[in-house]
Amino acid sequence: xxxNFVFKxxxxxxxxxxxxxxxxxxxxxxxxxxxxxxxAWGVLFLARVIAGIKYEIHYPMVDDENxxxxxxxxxxxxxxxAIIAAKHTSMLEVAIxxxxxxxxxxxxxxxxxWIPVYGWAFKRIGLVGVNRKRGATNMNILAEKVTETIMQxxxxxxxPEGTRVAPGQRVKLKRGLLFLANSLKLxxxxxxxxxxxxxxxxxxxxxxxxxxYFEHELPSTATLDxxxxxxxxxxx
Numbered sequence: 001x002x003x004n005f006v007f008k009x010x011x012x013x014x015x016x017x018x019x020x021x022x023x024x025x026x027x028x029x030x031x032x033x034x035x036x037x038x039x040a041w042g043v044l045f046l047a048r049v050i051a052g053i054k055y056e057i058h059y060p061m062v063d064d065e066n067x068x069x070x071x072x073x074x075x076x077x078x079x080x081x082a083i084i085a086a087k088h089t090s091m092l093e094v095a096i097x098x099x100x101x102x103x104x105x106x107x108x109x110x111x112x113x114w115i116p117v118y119g120w121a122f123k124r125i126g127l128v129g130v131n132r133k134r135g136a137t138n139m140n141i142l143a144e145k146v147t148e149t150i151m152q153x154x155x156x157x158x159x160p161e162g163t164r165v166a167p168g169q170r171v172k173l174k175r176g177l178l179f180l181a182n183s184l185k186l187x188x189x190x191x192x193x194x195x196x197x198x199x200x201x202x203x204x205x206x207x208x209x210x211x212x213y214f215e216h217e218l219p220s221t222a223t224l225d226x227x228x229x230x231x232x233x234x235x236x
Contacts, residue, residue, distance in 0.1 A: 004205055007050045014042050022121040033125045040095040052207030053198045055096055060216045082189040082217055083181055087231040088159035089167055089196025096212050097157055104155045126154055143183045167196040168235050173224045181220040188222055190215040190230030
């Protein structure tokens with residue numbers, strides 16, 4: 001419990017420390033993104049040093065026979081030509097993805113963009129808010145915003161479960177992912193993780209090595225069941 005208290009206290013202070021810098025960063029999208037990334041790297045640092053939580057990223061095999069994995073700097077599927085659909089179990093995988101997928105952006109609840117300073121910073125760097133109550137009308141508007149952002153060289157990361165889930169839990173995926181994939185004609189790159197075992201939504205932190213698994217691409221016509229199977233393949 002003491003470790004949890006220390007980590008959460010320092011994490012809160014860390015976020016507070018970055019508040020004035022994020023305000024300054026609003027003058028420039030490029031500068032704000034640097035500040036947000038530095039903030040996220042700090043979260044990973046605190047998780048490792050205070051809570052003992054490390055992480056490892058696994059890329060799919062180019063050649064299953066020889067076992068040659070993709071390397072981050074040659075993985076063309078991280079260049080905005082695919083929608084990254086990731087399992088969401090923890091704040092940890094958010095920090096990992098944003099720091100390791102170049103020029104990434106997320107679709108988030110629009111209410112998060114209303115949070116003073118941090119919400120403004122998220123909007124400044126290109127995160128797209130969604131109004132879940134507006135149904136099909138909102139999805140058309142969302143597709144336009146996402147298309148515009150991707151055309152600027154950004155990579156979309158989406159959590160198709162819609163919320164953080166407990167490790168091993170499977171929930172029905174939101175159909176918005178399929179709508180975007182079909183509208184944008186982009187393949188889907190599933191990403192699985194067990195990060196929730198170490199930094200859960202609720203409960204104690206646990207020291208260890210969290211894993212993030214990039215899976216093989218699925219076509220834009222993939223079903224929700226196929227996507228769910230891929231992102232849950234390594235769940236505990």
